[in-house]
Amino acid sequence: MSHLFSLSELKYENIGDVLRIEEASFENPWSKKSFLNEITQSISNNYIAKLNSIPINNIIAYISFRIVCSEMEILKIAVSKEYRRIGVATYMMDKCYEIALKKNAETAFLEVNKTNFKAINFYIKNGYERYGERAKYYKNEDALLLKKEL
Numbered sequence: 648m649s650h651l652f653s654l655s656e657l658k659y660e661n662i663g664d665v666l667r668i669e670e671a672s673f674e675n676p677w678s679k680k681s682f683l684n685e686i687t688q689s690i691s692n693n694y695i696a697k698l699n700s701i702p703i704n705n706i707i708a709y710i711s712f713r714i715v716c717s718e719m720e721i722l723k724i725a726v727s728k729e730y731r732r733i734g735v736a737t738y739m740m741d742k743c744y745e746i747a748l749k750k751n752a753e754t755a756f757l758e759v760n761k762t763n764f765k766a767i768n769f770y771i772k773n774g775y776e777r778y779g780e781r782a783k784y785y786k787n788e789d790a791l792l793l794k795k796e797l
């Protein structure tokens with residue numbers, strides 16, 4: 648899959664494209680301010696994925712994660728609706744594990760809404776296991792805490 652996509656750092660000028668995907672993907676999307684805040688944190692890592700076959704406007708997905716000591720915490724991952732199920736989220740995850748391992752991370756954690764079955768399926772396929780539950784993590788909805796050894 649690596650020839651189809653490329654990964655680069657999320658820059659200020661990409662936030663508009665990322666926000667369009669964010670707003671189409673989540674009921675309670677992050678704001679521009681949230682992304683701005685994230686890209687200025689030293690512990691934060693933010694990447695976009697581009698589809699190589701399209702020359703312009705080719706941002707189709709993004710991921711945000713933090714590394715604290717040996718833990719990688721995945722905060723966000725989303726793919727533009729037209730480009731789902733072609734492997735781009737898996738591609739981003741694999742690239743980001745390489746980055747996290749170089750920064751001495753050993754374990755990845757993430758929270759996912761208990762009713763987000765598509766994402767849960769995606770994480771299970773990518774080797775995550777249930778590690779706990781967080782009540783009312785998303786307003787009135789519970790989250791599963793998932794974990795993967797890198």
Ligand SMILES: CC(C)(COP(=O)(O)OP(=O)(O)OC[C@H]1O[C@@H](n2cnc3c(N)ncnc32)[C@H](O)[C@@H]1OP(=O)(O)O)[C@@H](O)C(=O)NCCC(=O)NCCS
Pocket residue numbers: 672673724725726727730731732733734735736737738758759760763764765766768769770772
């Ligand atoms: C979850 C998400 C990131 C997956 O991205 P993607 O690029 O489509 O994922 P991939 O193509 O790499 O999928 C790999 C596997 O994930 C699972 N999966 C992905 N989408 C799925 C769906 N709609 N239904 C069931 N399983 C799904 C499948 O096991 C799939 O493998 P398969 O296609 O061989 O069956 C994407 O659906 C998305 O952006 N969702 C909205 C945002 C979101 O919920 N993010 C997670 C918040 S915690």
